[in-house]
Amino acid sequence: MTVTYFITGANRGIGFQLAKQISADSNNVVIATTRSFANSAALQDLNRPNLHIIEYDVASPLEKMKQDLVPIEEYAPNGVDVVIQNAGIATANQKSILETTEDDLAKHFAVNTIGSVKVYQSIFPYWSKKVNPETVKKFIFISSSVSWVNNFFPMLSSHYGPSKAALNLVVRHIAFDHKSSELDHIKNSIIVPVHPGLVTTDMSKEALGDYNFDESPIPVLKPEESAGCIIKIIDNLEPKDNDTFISYDGTRVSW
């Protein structure tokens, strides 16, 4: 039976690799989002009948995001089983809190935190639609190691880190909300934030400036490796994983 995935920010970086690798299995249906069809040549070139592309900007008003998802009714009449909220931004990140600006904070919270909330709100009708005997419902939010409060990661991240920390708390609240859902498949769903590793994408190159990836003290992953790790995590999720933070290598992190 078919498992249907919804992946945001899938035109490049980790999101593209997720869409590519998951849609390589023709049993899967993948709905991949891009902010603009014009920037989605890599996705279009995959030319797979089980891969559908939707224009969707997580910084848009909620009503516009809901409207953008209407084609899912045709692409996945039984709804969506697995959501991967991957879209995010990290710019000019190497700053102290004294140096960070209101604009830095506003932009990062708008996409990484509030955008993620709106992804949850807009996809919920499709994600909660029907039980699929092939899989429990799963919702993955791509977070980051720089979001951890309890296990603070010593790296400058003055606005990106706080925006992902706030995202983690949103995830905890969603897990709490699901406990009282009237729908058993939502009550039993698994929702997790995942750190994808330090990955050589446009984002990390821009966010980390002159960081020496070749001599990094922490492992550096290619986007395809990170996506492979995330897929393995998703495939192996168990009910006890709900509301836990998982790192790309499968480590459960105290966040």
Ligand SMILES: NC(=O)c1ccc[n+]([C@@H]2O[C@H](COP(=O)([O-])OP(=O)(O)OC[C@H]3O[C@@H](n4cnc5c(N)ncnc54)[C@H](OP(=O)(O)O)[C@@H]3O)[C@@H](O)[C@H]2O)c1
């Ligand atoms: N790379 C790392 O080392 C690393 C480490 C920790 C966490 N992460 C997280 O991993 C996720 C993917 O990052 P990446 O490294 O693959 O970054 P990336 O290569 O910069 O890709 C980011 C993706 O997000 C999309 N996006 C940005 N703003 C958006 C918006 N307003 N609405 C919809 N989509 C939007 C981008 O679309 P456009 O092409 O239109 O800009 C792009 O598809 C992010 O959540 C990031 O925070 C990455």
